[in-house]
Amino acid sequence: MEWKMSQTTFLAVVTFLSVIPGGMLNESRSTKGLEAQHLALGSTYLHRRLKRGWIWKQLFVPEEDPTPRVIGQLKSDSDQGERSIKYLLSGEGAGDVFEIDEYSGEIRTLKKLDREEKSFYVLQAQAISRRSNEPVEPESEFIIKVQDINDNVPQFQNEPYVSSIPEMCPIGTTVAQVTATDADDPMFGNNAKLIYSILQGEPYFSVEPKTGNVVTSWPNMDREARDQYLVVVQVKDMLGLSGGYSSSTTVTVSLTDVNDNGPTFQHHMYTFAIPENAAIGTTVGRIMAKDSDIGINARMTYSLNDDQEKIPTFIIKTDPETQEGVILLDKPLDYESKRRYAIAAEAANDFVDTRFLTFEEFRDRTTLRVVVEDVDEPPAFLSPVYTWKVPENAAVGTVVGIVGARDTDTANNPIRYSIHKPSNPTKAFQIDPSNGTITVARGLDREAADWHNVTVEAKETTQNHLSSSVVVFIKVLDINDNVPRLARDYQPYICEGTQAGEVIQLLSGVDPDEPVEGHHFYFSMVPEKNINPNFTIRDNQDNTASIVSRRSTFTRKDRTHYFLPVVLADSGSPALSGTSTLTISVCSCQPAGHCPTGGVEAMALSMGVSLQTLLGILVCLVTFSADRLS
Ligand SMILES: *[C@@H]1O[C@H](CO)[C@@H](O)[C@H](O)[C@H]1NC(C)=O
Ligand SMILES: *[C@@H]1O[C@H](CO)[C@@H](O)[C@H](O)[C@H]1NC(C)=O
Ligand SMILES: *[C@@H]1O[C@H](CO)[C@@H](O)[C@H](O)[C@H]1NC(C)=O
Numbered sequence: 001m002e003w004k005m006s007q008t009t010f011l012a013v014v015t016f017l018s019v020i021p022g023g024m025l026n027e028s029r030s031t032k033g034l035e036a037q038h039l040a041l042g043s044t045y046l047h048r049r050l051k052r053g054w055i056w057k058q059l060f061v062p063e064e065d066p067t068p069r070v071i072g073q074l075k076s077d078s079d080q081g082e083r084s085i086k087y088l089l090s091g092e093g094a095g096d097v098f099e100i101d102e103y104s105g106e107i108r109t110l111k112k113l114d115r116e117e118k119s120f121y122v123l124q125a126q127a128i129s130r131r132s133n134e135p136v137e138p139e140s141e142f143i144i145k146v147q148d149i150n151d152n153v154p155q156f157q158n159e160p161y162v163s164s165i166p167e168m169c170p171i172g173t174t175v176a177q178v179t180a181t182d183a184d185d186p187m188f189g190n191n192a193k194l195i196y197s198i199l200q201g202e203p204y205f206s207v208e209p210k211t212g213n214v215v216t217s218w219p220n221m222d223r224e225a226r227d228q229y230l231v232v233v234q235v236k237d238m239l240g241l242s243g244g245y246s247s248s249t250t251v252t253v254s255l256t257d258v259n260d261n262g263p264t265f266q267h268h269m270y271t272f273a274i275p276e277n278a279a280i281g282t283t284v285g286r287i288m289a290k291d292s293d294i295g296i297n298a299r300m301t302y303s304l305n306d307d308q309e310k311i312p313t314f315i316i317k318t319d320p321e322t323q324e325g326v327i328l329l330d331k332p333l334d335y336e337s338k339r340r341y342a343i344a345a346e347a348a349n350d351f352v353d354t355r356f357l358t359f360e361e362f363r364d365r366t367t368l369r370v371v372v373e374d375v376d377e378p379p380a381f382l383s384p385v386y387t388w389k390v391p392e393n394a395a396v397g398t399v400v401g402i403v404g405a406r407d408t409d410t411a412n413n414p415i416r417y418s419i420h421k422p423s424n425p426t427k428a429f430q431i432d433p434s435n436g437t438i439t440v441a442r443g444l445d446r447e448a449a450d451w452h453n454v455t456v457e458a459k460e461t462t463q464n465h466l467s468s469s470v471v472v473f474i475k476v477l478d479i480n481d482n483v484p485r486l487a488r489d490y491q492p493y494i495c496e497g498t499q500a501g502e503v504i505q506l507l508s509g510v511d512p513d514e515p516v517e518g519h520h521f522y523f524s525m526v527p528e529k530n531i532n533p534n535f536t537i538r539d540n541q542d543n544t545a546s547i548v549s550r551r552s553t554f555t556r557k558d559r560t561h562y563f564l565p566v567v568l569a570d571s572g573s574p575a576l577s578g579t580s581t582l583t584i585s586v587c588s589c590q591p592a593g594h595c596p597t598g599g600v601e602a603m604a605l606s607m608g609v610s611l612q613t614l615l616g617i618l619v620c621l622v623t624f625s626a627d628r629l630s
């Protein structure tokens with residue numbers, strides 16, 4: 001006796017396949033499934049239990065079939081068809097998912113199954129004799145396998161996909177790998193066999209069908225033309241055959257910049273105008289070369305090539321913010337001498353990448369034309385400053401000097417000169433309005449004003465009456481026109497008992513003149529027939545002189561005062577001299593050497609003359625001898 005099992009799933013499989021969503025009945029596929037099942041059934045024959053075992057160990061049932069149906073039959077070969085045997089089923093799903101016809105041994109499903117939930121059921125079968133209630137076969141275990149159908153949609157993992165690749169990258173550069181999974185049985189048929197394809201993004205990108213590796217398929221993708229692509233990749237199960245499920249995902253691909261563009265000027269020539277009086281450092285203009293790259297790849301430096309001039313008139317600086325070339329004036333302009341400049345300018349990328357362009361292609365040249373504009377400029381003095389000298393005795397009308405100014409403009413307007421009045425308060429000088437000749441207008445006195453710093457204005461007589469001014473420094477040179485004098489009102493006295501040879505007074509002199517080599521005073525006595533027996537003057541050779549007594553017998557009783565004329569001469573050329581008469585009093589000098597009231601009172605007391613009379617005598621009789629030696 002032995003168990004037999006027959007499979008009755010053929011119809012069920014065929015029926016099920018017809019309800020695949022979007023699918024079509026594919027005869028050859030269902031046939032193939034059936035063949036596989038036969039094969040599986042055949043191979044599970046149990047040799048060990050050859051005598052009394054199950055003939056088939058496994059039954060198959062397709063998942064997702066909503067219709068309850070017979071999937072197989074168990075039969076003991078002792079069952080002669082007289083319904084004497086009772087079949088019983090136990091184990092996983094018995095009575096709930098599967099039931100057995102106790103008379104025929106037919107096993108049927110009770111509900112639809114989901115392989116992805118449970119892929120097989122382990123069950124036990126019993127055959128019991130209804131008469132004896134004894135098992136006619138030993139209980140045996142068998143398996144019902146749930147057969148996969150393609151009821152799961154492949155799902156992309158790790159979304160979203162974002163990638164960036166450098167522009168100009170070679171064909172085949174990996175962009176991203178997309179991966180999808182499918183919950184269906186990877187071992188059964190093609191239900192979980194996935195194939196990738198491109199829905200959007202061709203011809204720039206392609207995907208390897210099996211790996212999902214997205215690669216570039218277009219040479220020279222240019223970021224400057226387009227910097228982002230949305231690549232839609234589809235995955236299909238069933239190896240992409242119709243009737244399968246599919247999903248899609250998007251890979252966002254950004255192109256990163258490479259230095260594949262050099263700077264380019266929009267024009268062959270840029271023209272600028274600048275007034276001739278523009279200050280150094282003035283911005284003449286800006287130029288800009290375009291570079292479609294970004295960031296570091298767009299950075300450039302400008303330069304000028306002005307080989308006509310050793311010291312360039314213009315310089316160019318690169319504005320780091322805007323990448324513009326800023327042209328600056330670096331030398332004064334003069335419309336009257338040069339009106340036009342043509343300069344070669346260049347822009348060069350700071351960083352070059354010779355994989356994409358040649359070294360030369362990373363630079364571009366243009367020409368700058370600078371037109372100098374005429375400006376009505378004020379007259380310019382021939383000298384920025386004038387310093388002249390004039391002797392103080394210069395006669396009125398003496399020419400001190402000539403200032404000159406010129407209108408630098410092409411119009412060359414005539415100019416009128418004038419002296420700024422506040423700078424010439426004493427009206428000591430005047431200027432010829434037409435030729436700039438400055439002459440002495442009044443007698444000069446160096447001792448009153450030794451400098452005359454006059455401001456001279458030059459004014460254009462036509463057009464805008466522009467003017468400029470200059471300071472003329474006039475130094476008045478000294479002339480020896482002052483007589484030297486004693487430094488103060490000396491009141492010398494001589495004590496009774498003074499010895500011959502004693503110095504009774506030290507003299508010094510003053511002179512308002514200012515000789516170049518300094519003052520030299522000469523002191524002397526008035527030349528007389530007889531030598532003065534009482535006093536003498538000793539010139540000390542240092543602009544001082546001493547009055548020295550010549551005898552030692554001075555007494556007030558004898559005489560109370562003596563007159564001593566002193567001649568003082570300077571060293572000018574010609575020299576000037578003057579004579580002062582000093583009154584020397586005789587004093588008792590008690591206590592010793594002391595003459596408390598000086599010579600004046602002593603004399604008044606002894607002489608009995610009034611003080612008034614005395615003062616009249618004491619006035620220094622200074623005579624100015626202006627006897628110039630011509
Ligand atoms: C059935 O499947 C085979 C391959 O398995 C295929 O060549 C054929 O075109 C399919 N038929 C239909 C009607 O889909
Ligand atoms: C300047 O002009 C005055 C008056 O017109 C004339 O006397 C004088 O000679 C001129 N001087 C010069 C240097 O031309
Ligand atoms: C004139 O200029 C001279 C030299 O610069 C200067 O020494 C003098 O003080 C000035 N005099 C006046 C009155 O400005």
Ligand SMILES: *[C@@H]1O[C@H](CO)[C@@H](O)[C@H](O)[C@H]1NC(C)=O
Pocket residue numbers: 532533534558559562563
């Ligand atoms: C010198 O002194 C004497 C005596 O006092 C006097 O007579 C004489 O006039 C004096 N001479 C002169 C030059 O002062």
